Amino acid sequence: MAEQTTPQRTGEPADGSVIIAGAKPDAAVVRDALGVGIAVGLSGFAFGVTSAGSGLSLLQTCALSLLVFTGASQFALVGALAAGGNPYTAAAGAFFLGVRNSFYGLRLSQLLALPRAVRPFAAHWVIDETTAVTLPQPTRRAARIGFTVTGLTLYVLWNLTTLVGALGAEALGDTDAWGLDAASPAVFLALLAPMLKTTTERVTAGIAVVLVLGLLPVLPAGMPVLVSALAAPVVLFMRGRDKGPRDMNDKNGATAARTSTPEDGR
Numbered sequence: 188m189a190e191q192t193t194p195q196r197t198g199e200p201a202d203g204s205v206i207i208a209g210a211k212p213d214a215a216v217v218r219d220a221l222g223v224g225i226a227v228g229l230s231g232f233a234f235g236v237t238s239a240g241s242g243l244s245l246l247q248t249c250a251l252s253l254l255v256f257t258g259a260s261q262f263a264l265v266g267a268l269a270a271g272g273n274p275y276t277a278a279a280g281a282f283f284l285g286v287r288n289s290f291y292g293l294r295l296s297q298l299l300a301l302p303r304a305v306r307p308f309a310a311h312w313v314i315d316e317t318t319a320v321t322l323p324q325p326t327r328r329a330a331r332i333g334f335t336v337t338g339l340t341l342y343v344l345w346n347l348t349t350l351v352g353a354l355g356a357e358a359l360g361d362t363d364a365w366g367l368d369a370a371s372p373a374v375f376l377a378l379l380a381p382m383l384k385t386t387t388e389r390v391t392a393g394i395a396v397v398l399v400l401g402l403l404p405v406l407p408a409g410m411p412v413l414v415s416a417l418a419a420p421v422v423l424f425m426r427g428r429d430k431g432p433r434d435m436n437d438k439n440g441a442t443a444a445r446t447s448t449p450e451d452g453r
Contacts, residue, residue, distance in 0.1 A: 216329045220320050220336035227258070227316050228344025234261055235352020241269035245353050252349040256342060257314050260285040287416075291318040298322070298330050312338030387422060394418035 231252060238248040243265060251261050260281040267277035292313045298321065301309055312334070320337045324330040383389050395415035402411035 211325055211329045213329070213332055216324065216332045217336050220333045221340055223316050223320050224337045224340025225344060228341045229348055230258070231345035231348035232352035234258065234265070234345075235349040235354075236356045237262065237269070237352075238265045238349075239353045239356035241265040243268070245350075248353040249346070249350055252346045255281075255285070256311060256345065257285050257288060258345070259315070288313050291315075294318075295321060295334070298327065299334060300327065301331075309334070309338075312342060314338075314341075316341055387426065391418050391422045394421065 234252065235248055238251065238261070239245070243251075251264070255261055263284050264277050264281035267280060268274065292310060295313055295318060296306070299309070317334050317337045321330045321334040324333050383392055395418040398415040398418060399411045402414055406414065
């Protein structure tokens with residue numbers, strides 16, 4: 188007698204497991220998260236070298252990576268100190284630059300929905316890279332995996348390479364000649380670029396770049412990045428002005444069509 192089989196529905200796996208629409212395999216999420224964590228984590232070496240070159244001690248350099256753990260703010264701080272800036276001004280610029288992570292946290296808290304006991308520890312990993320990996324994930328499970336793997340990998344490697352960089356700063360000689368302070372921003376730009384898919388996003392990014400470059404010689408370190416955030420409301424305002432009259436005409440046309448009475452024979 189021929190073996191009877193149960194028909195398999197389209198889209199249903201042979202093992203009977205359930206596929207969620209838009210779901211992403213855990214292995215793929217881990218792979219992407221590891222790629223970002225390793226690539227950016229290795230640039231902690233650049234921070235260690237730059238920090239030591241600016242005059243900070245080994246303990247101060249490692250403490251910044253362990254306790255602050257936001258690369259752009261760390262580079263802004265040591266860059267301002269290396270340029271001879273006031274320590275308090277340098278710290279203020281780094282602080283304001285780090286404020287952006289608070290806005291990331293508002294979105295990630297809703298997306299991840301972590302237990303209350305875990306949130307204070309997870310907040311320490313709310314940075315550019317973990318946000319960039321987490322937000323595109325299609326499910327909460329994938330988002331949690333992406334956030335955790337990216338945060339853990341990046342935190343461990345960043346601190347290890349910071350230590351190595353600070354210890355090896357003397358062997359490199361003039362650290363400014365190597366241009367290592369550009370490593371972390373370059374990696375983040377490479378991560379951000381594929382996410383700019385619409386014209387609005389590209390225009391916003393372009394205006395932000397112009398603002399940063401124009402204000403760099405004028406404002407203290409870290410402040411041009413904060414001011415560049417004004418690009419977003421400016422673009423949204425201009426879009427609203429362009430759509431306003433068009434939407435009003437569409438609404439008036441629709442209202443006229445509903446209220447008008449067709450003539451007989453038409």
